Amino acid sequence: MMRMIRFRRSVRPAAPGWRPPALSDAMARSLVAAALGLGLLGLGLLGPAMAQEAPPTAVAAAPAGAGEWRHGLSLMGEPKYSADFKRFDYVNPDAPKAGLLRLAVDGTFDSLNDIIPRGTPAAGLQLIYDTLMSPAYDEVATEYGLIAESVRYPADFSSVTYRLRPEAKWHDGQPITADDVVWSFEQLTKNSPRQAYYYSHVARAEKTGEREVTFTFDQAGNRELPQIVGQIRIMPKHWWTANGPDGKPRDISQGTLEAPLGSGPYKVKQVQPGRSISFERVPDYWGKDLPVNIGTNNFDEQRYEYFRDSTVELEAFKGDQYDFRVESSAKDWATAYNFPAVKEGKVILEEFPDRASGAMQAFIPNLRREKFQDQRVRRALNYALDFEGMNRTLFFGQYKRTSSFFQNTELASSGLPQGQELAILESVKGEVPASVFTKPFENPPSGSEGVRRSNLREAAKLLREAGYEVKGGKLVDAKGEPFTIEILLANPAFERVALFYKPSLERLGITVSVRQVDTSQYINRLRARDYDMIISGWGQSLSPGNEQRDFWGSSAADREGSNNYAGIKDPGVDALIEKVIYAKDRAELVAATHALDRVLLAHDYVVPAWNYPNTRTARWNRFSHPETLPEYSFGFPDIWWWDAEKAARTGAAR
DSSP states (O other), X not given: OOOOSSOOOOOSOOOTTOOOOSSOHHHHIIIIIOOOOOOOOOSSOOOTTTOOOOOOOOOOOOOTTOOOOBSEEETTSSOSSOTTOOSOTTSOTTOOOOOEEEEEEESOOOBSOOSSSSSOBOTTGGGXXXXXXXXXXXXXXXXXXSSEEEEEOOTTOSEEEEEEOTTOBOTTSOBOOHHHHHHHHHHHHHHOHHHHHHTTTEEEEEEEETTEEEEEESSSOOTTHHHHGGGOBOOOHHHHTSBOTTSSBOOTTSOOOSOOOOOSXXXXXXXXXXXXXXXXXXXXXXXTTSXXXXXXXXXXXXXXXXXXXXXXXXXXXXXXXXXXXXXXXXXXXXXXXXXXXHHTTSEEEEEEEOOSEEEEEEEEEOTTSGGGOSHHHHHHHHHTOOHHHHHHHXXXXXXXXXXXXXXXXXXXXXXXXXHHHHHHHHHTGGGSOGGGGTOOOOOOOOSSHHHHHHHHHHHHHHHHHTTOEEETTEEEOTTSOBOEEEEEESOGGGHHHHHHHHHHHHHTTOEEEEEEOOHHHHHHHHHTTOOSEEEEEEEEESSOOTHHHHHHOHHHHTSTXXXXXXXXXXXXXXXXXXXXXXXXXXXXXXXXXXXHHHHHHHTTOSEEOEEOSEEEEEEESOEEOOSSOOTTOOOTTTTOEEOHHHHHHHOOOO
């Protein structure tokens, strides 16, 4: 299951040392890699005279045996909080509502509509929209009612029905309706290929009561489906189907710089296209007193400033041009934070543990290219990576080598398969590598010059076995075609990593080029699968599910916009993905994920890179947070607040 924080993950590559941070996904996108954004809220509110009355919608019959109404959903058993809970344990209910939070984003933006695959939407747009449900940061895969006051589903998980709160309203005062929910689902899946794929097993969404919407699935037994539809962002049908300020009909399938109407805790204050966007808190926000919102949304204004150069962005932080930074570069963490404000205590450096997610960051070869289809070639590429040398030279020894697609979680495989995991692997024995039963995955050894030389000899041996030979110092195939790799980059911080890897590959006779492109070109080439190799990764929640099809499934390999960057098409992997999705309890889910991880590793689909168990942060000391932070997130900025006393000591923002 994707981390349910009302945001979506970026497809931009992150800087060296990236890992899914314990803050919200949108903040990770904005602060680490800055990417595709979500939606925005109206600068002006749509008056009743401008709204177009939607035609009445027929009410479908509610499904039989729909189950009891619930206040929350959890894939881990019963939710922690009871139906009458007042607030989450980890918030400060008396947090002041005040102050400005300034954040930085790299790149640019050209749209305030993010549900379409074209353009680059602005950061922070998640602030203006509410979803049916909202997550808890101290539970795994658990959510409670936001727009929805309750939810129910049948015992076979074949559908789910959400009942909306009567008080839920758009910023123009109109109620959020069941028609809005149905229309939003239809538009998201129509205009976003990724959303269409993610919700491909939702057969239909229909109004089944005055304030009820039922999602019917094309299958039974998928425990995750009832919950993931609660993550759907709800948009105002009446606003999008009305005319804009220019008198022309709005079109949700096109990019726009008009701020859309929203229902969330913030609305747009000011937009400078491509340069900055700011959001102001909505004082009369309809949901401000809901239990899921108490102690949250504490800043009067949140502003995102854009920078096209990471070096300039870091210097801007030192110059107090923005407030909070996630540092993804080990080099900068070790060397760039000795400026006076740190020594004076005006800037706080702090690491937060990430217990909520795992990741695989890697050099990812494109298996759609014939030269990478032989596993021996891919294994040779792993032998060529001198990780310890890279860690010592570039990363100040801060990292460990990644050895799992679910690194740093209980979902990571280890040792030889046993018990339920072994039984799952036995059920697909003819479709998975035989080695998964006899040999745990290990990256090649690294550390000394002797080992490095031995690794290169082994790499050369594997390439010869795959049909390549060195002629005139160049590695060529049986046809005499040279073996070349272009490493495609969008983040300048990755260039030194690629250049460190390059000489080892060239010693094998491989011709290597490192290509740096701008964000838009990178995204377009990624979508078109026009690359030999990228440096990127996949973040994982503690409750994997349907998104695994998008990461590794055969049906996603050739689908534009999917996260199957490697182009994996394997029946054994497909079968294990289904085992994960249809797991009947937590023990089976963990065992199935171990099996999937083990098989992905055994195929050598990627060259695993590095990982770090904490999120490094730097902030100007103007903010406070609850004394005890939730277990699975440090909650920035959702549960933090502007501290007037600290701000007075630190000085006014420049």
